[in-house]
Ligand SMILES: [Ca+2]
């Protein structure tokens with residue numbers, strides 16, 4: 001079976017992971033620990049950070065091409081054993097910085113549950129693996145759902161408000177009350 005080539009090597013993967021963790025840690029240190037759930041929360045900031053990563057030209061819009069490029073990077077980075085599929089362990093273990101945040105907010109269980117639900121959604125054929133094709137379809141579906149005016153661009157509002165993967169993670173980080 002052909003395994004999709006990945007342009008990122010292990011070092012780059014690790015580096016990205018480290019950068020994420022450092023950024024997340026920096027956010028946690030900078031912001032006051034009180035009133036995390038209110039007003040401009042850390043997860044909001046982290047979400048905006050992902051938008052800025054995707055908005056490569058800094059013009060306030062994300063193209064599907066940007067999302068696909070980033071998705072390929074994420075897939076390669078998640079697929080630790082490089083077998084071309086994501087299993088649930090690889091899926092849950094991967095972190096963009098939100099795990100650090102979930103620990104900080106004492107929401108690890110909710111965060112992991114959200115990830116497992118997303119895995120089940122992405123695994124369309126139910127073989128307990130997410131193939132690259134499934135991963136791509138999942139990402140495309142999230143893009144289309146978020147693109148409220150169907151102009152094939154996501155504004156920051158569309159992305160933060162409607163990109164399912166992000167919305168689910170952020171919801172999991174909110175306190176129950
Ligand atoms: Ca794998």
Ligand SMILES: [Ca+2]
Pocket residue numbers: 122123124125126127128129130131134
């Ligand atoms: Ca599958």
Ligand SMILES: [Ca+2]
Pocket residue numbers: 147148149150151152153154155158
């Ligand atoms: Ca749009």
